[in-house]
Amino acid sequence: MVKRTFPIDKFKDLQTPFYFYDVELLKETLRNVVAEAGKYDYKVHYAVKANVNPRILSIVCENGLGVDCVSGGEIQTVLNIGFPADKIVFAGVGKADWEINLGLDKNIFCFNVESVPELEVINELAGRKGKIAPVALRINPEVSVHTHHHITTGMKENKFGINLDQLDTVLDTLDLLSSVKLIGLHFHIGSQLVDKEPFQALCSRVNELQQQLAKRKIQVEHINFGGGLGIDYACPDRNPIPDFKEYFELFHTHFPVYPGQKIHFEPGRSIVGQCGNLISQTLYVKEGSFKKFVILDAGFTELIRPAFYEAYHKIENLSSKEPIEVYDVVGPVCESSDCFGKQIDLNKTRRGDIIAIRSAGAYGETMASQYNCRQLPKAYFSDTL
Numbered sequence: 001m002v003k004r005t006f007p008i009d010k011f012k013d014l015q016t017p018f019y020f021y022d023v024e025l026l027k028e029t030l031r032n033v034v035a036e037a038g039k040y041d042y043k044v045h046y047a048v049k050a051n052v053n054p055r056i057l058s059i060v061c062e063n064g065l066g067v068d069c070v071s072g073g074e075i076q077t078v079l080n081i082g083f084p085a086d087k088i089v090f091a092g093v094g095k096a097d098w099e100i101n102l103g104l105d106k107n108i109f110c111f112n113v114e115s116v117p118e119l120e121v122i123n124e125l126a127g128r129k130g131k132i133a134p135v136a137l138r139i140n141p142e143v144s145v146h147t148h149h150h151i152t153t154g155m156k157e158n159k160f161g162i163n164l165d166q167l168d169t170v171l172d173t174l175d176l177l178s179s180v181k182l183i184g185l186h187f188h189i190g191s192q193l194v195d196k197e198p199f200q201a202l203c204s205r206v207n208e209l210q211q212q213l214a215k216r217k218i219q220v221e222h223i224n225f226g227g228g229l230g231i232d233y234a235c236p237d238r239n240p241i242p243d244f245k246e247y248f249e250l251f252h253t254h255f256p257v258y259p260g261q262k263i264h265f266e267p268g269r270s271i272v273g274q275c276g277n278l279i280s281q282t283l284y285v286k287e288g289s290f291k292k293f294v295i296l297d298a299g300f301t302e303l304i305r306p307a308f309y310e311a312y313h314k315i316e317n318l319s320s321k322e323p324i325e326v327y328d329v330v331g332p333v334c335e336s337s338d339c340f341g342k343q344i345d346l347n348k349t350r351r352g353d354i355i356a357i358r359s360a361g362a363y364g365e366t367m368a369s370q371y372n373c374r375q376l377p378k379a380y381f382s383d384t385l
Ligand code: LLP
Pocket: 047, 050, 068, 091, 151, 153, 187, 188, 190, 191, 192, 226, 227, 228, 229, 266, 267, 268, 269, 270, 305, 309, 362, 363
C-alpha cells in the first residue's frame, strides 16, 4: 500500500474548501477499465451523474468511453465536451418531452425506457419527427443487494424500471408502436456494491429473461448491466483502483452472449470515486463537555454523502503528525446532520490544519449545493496545480 501524499504547500495558497483531483489516478483507472472491458469487447458508458466536472469529462472522453446520461442537461453537457451522440444512453424514470426531443434530434444511441407511458410518449414524439427511436427496456430484476436503502434500485418497490411481471404487457404494447424499436434490455441493481453475489444473481436473472423472450422470438442486440461496482472507502490507499478484472470476468463467466450481441456497463463511482478529495481547513477545535469537535470550513454543501446516506469517508489531517486524538468532525452549516464523522481518529488537530476527506470524486462535486448562500466548491487538478 502506497500512502497518498498531497501537495500541501500548494494547498496553503488556495481558498478552502475545494476539490482536488488526482489526474494520474483517474487516467490509470480509465486505462484499467478500458483494458479489462476490452478483453470481452464490453462497452463502457461512464455514468455522468457521478462527476460532471468538465476536465474529468474530457479525460473520460479522451479514453473513448461512452456515457450514461439521466437528463437533457447531462446530454447537452457531454455533447459540448465532445462525446459522440451515438455513445450516449439516456436513462431516467421521468424524462421530460424536451429531453426526449433533444435525444431524438441528436440521434443518441439508446433511450432506456422505464414504463409503458414513457414508451408511448417516446413513440409519439419520434413519430412527429418521422424517426424511429432506439429503446432498451429497463427491467427491474428484483435482485436484492446490501447497500444503503437510498441507493438500492433493483427491487419491486423501487420507482425504477419495469417489473418482471409486467414484461409481457410491455412487449404487447411495443408490437403496436411503430416509431420505437426495441434494441436492448437495461438493468441497474444498486450502487456501492462490494459483494459479487448480486451481480451473479443479475446474470442468472437476465439469462432467464432471455429465454422468456426467445419464446416470443425476441432476441435483443444489446444487454446493459448498469453500474454499481463499489470502491474501498475504508482504505482508499489500499485499493485506489477497483477490481475491474474480477468484475468483468464475472459477467464473462456467468453471462453467455448470443452471436453478435453486445454487452454494456454504466460505471460511475468506480471510475471517479477514488481520484477526488475534498480539501478543507480546520476553523476551530471545540472542546465540549463530552466530546471534542473539529469544525471544518467544508460542510454537507460540498459533500452530502455522510449526511444523506450515513456514508463513511476517510478523514485525514494533512498538517499534523502529532498523536491520535478522537474527534467529531463537523461542518459549518446550521444543521446537526452537517457531520462528516463521529468519534474519528485524527492526528491532534489545531486551527488552520488542512483536512482531506478522501474518496470524494463520485457524487461529491455533482451533489454540492448553495444552502446557506455558500459558494459552490472550486476544483483543482494534480497535473496543473
Ligand atoms: N446506471 C444507472 C441507471 C444508475 O442509476 C446509476 C446510479 C449508475 C448507472 C451508476 O452507478 P455507480 O456505478 O456509480 O454505482 N448519490 C449516491 C449514488 C446514487 C447512484 C444513482 N444511480 C451516492 O452518493 O452514493
